[in-house]
Amino acid sequence: MNILITGAGRGLGLELAAEALERGHYVLAGMREPQDKSEAMQALEAAFPGKLASVRLDVRDEDGIAELAASLKREGMQLGAIVNNAAVLKARDTGIEELDMKDVEHSFDINLYGPMRVVKHLLPLLLQPRASIVNISSEAGSLTHAYPGDYPYGITKAALNMFTEQLRSLLGAGGVQVLSVHPGWMRTDMGGESAPTDPRRSAAGILDLIERKAELHPKFHFVDYEGKEMPI
Numbered sequence: 001m002n003i004l005i006t007g008a009g010r011g012l013g014l015e016l017a018a019e020a021l022e023r024g025h026y027v028l029a030g031m032r033e034p035q036d037k038s039e040a041m042q043a044l045e046a047a048f049p050g051k052l053a054s055v056r057l058d059v060r061d062e063d064g065i066a067e068l069a070a071s072l073k074r075e076g077m078q079l080g081a082i083v084n085n086a087a088v089l090k091a092r093d094t095g096i097e098e099l100d101m102k103d104v105e106h107s108f109d110i111n112l113y114g115p116m117r118v119v120k121h122l123l124p125l126l127l128q129p130r131a132s133i134v135n136i137s138s139e140a141g142s143l144t145h146a147y148p149g150d151y152p153y154g155i156t157k158a159a160l161n162m163f164t165e166q167l168r169s170l171l172g173a174g175g176v177q178v179l180s181v182h183p184g185w186m187r188t189d190m191g192g193e194s195a196p197t198d199p200r201r202s203a204a205g206i207l208d209l210i211e212r213k214a215e216l217h218p219k220f221h222f223v224d225y226e227g228k229e230m231p232i
């Protein structure tokens, strides 16, 4: 299937691209600066010729996303999955009294409005009904497990979970799978070196969800990368 991934240049996005290619999928790797791609992404291109398209995709740039959608439509591209992976973690250890609201605005722009812009413009390309929209969320967005910190991040991920629910009510009856996925605490630039989860392992679990290999209870909307229910 054709899988579009945002923020595919590093971290979980890169591992999702690698795992999807290994499994024989065609990958549209969304990056802000595809001309400055990492060595790891160049190696993937060399290893999977004709199976990987690097596309310019800054989730803050709605015009750019609209242009990408139009050009993919002209090519007759249909998507089997959209993975909204790109995100930022700002103001990590900042208390509410010190919080700079610009960090909140920036986080909403990328973590929530980004996936909304992508779905707004790319939804018509989604091959229904076996298609998937995967919004990469976080346990930090669980209302049940709210903690006093990571304000911009947690709030944007909780809002992203709401967007998932709204898309489910729009598309679920047509068979499109819409999920919020907590990928685990992973060893990436965001998660740091002491994180326990290998992002490739998380990517493999997310691909199992997209391929509908994982057993998933139909009422689960917010799951971890193994398909286990996360508390909303």
Ligand SMILES: NC(=O)c1ccc[n+]([C@@H]2O[C@H](COP(=O)([O-])OP(=O)(O)OC[C@H]3O[C@@H](n4cnc5c(N)ncnc54)[C@H](OP(=O)(O)O)[C@@H]3O)[C@@H](O)[C@H]2O)c1
Residues within 6 Å of the ligand: 006, 007, 008, 009, 010, 011, 012, 013, 031, 032, 033, 057, 058, 059, 060, 084, 085, 086, 087, 088, 110, 136, 137, 138, 139, 182, 183, 184, 185, 186, 187, 188, 189, 190, 191, 192, 195
């Ligand atoms: N790491 C964890 O432990 C953890 C835990 C829970 C959830 N998550 C979630 O998992 C996902 C991936 O996280 P990660 O750990 O891989 O993060 P990461 O290492 O910080 O990578 C973030 C990715 O997002 C991209 N990005 C940032 N702003 C963008 C924009 N405006 N447009 C397009 N792409 C943009 C970055 O691209 P550039 O290279 O251009 O900056 C990069 O590819 C995120 O949704 C994150 O919230 C991560």
